[in-house]
Amino acid sequence: xxxxxxxxxxxxxxxxxxxxxxxxxxxxxxxxxxxxxxxxxxxxxxxxxxxxxxxxxxxxxxxxxxxxxxxxxxxxxxxxxxxxx
Numbered sequence: 001x002x003x004x005x006x007x008x009x010x011x012x013x014x015x016x017x018x019x020x021x022x023x024x025x026x027x028x029x030x031x032x033x034x035x036x037x038x039x040x041x042x043x044x045x046x047x048x049x050x051x052x053x054x055x056x057x058x059x060x061x062x063x064x065x066x067x068x069x070x071x072x073x074x075x076x077x078x079x080x081x082x083x084x085x
């Protein structure tokens with residue numbers, strides 16, 4: 001995924017080599033949740049800081065089941081996601 005700073009040039013937010021899908025900004029804009037593959041050698045739902053640092057694994061995918069489409073709760077305490085075969 002790429003971010004576009006105001007008046008700036010797009011830059012990568014997700015780690016190099018990661019396949020990232022379904023981005024969702026936290027309500028306060030301090031974290032970005034996404035479903036991904038190849039992040040830290042695994043797949044699932046992750047969060048990342050806007051500068052691309054502090055990548056955190058939230059839940060894994062595997063065994064033919066995938067965590068998809070993360071959505072933040074309004075208070076940012078929870079991430080909802082679809083668990084699909």
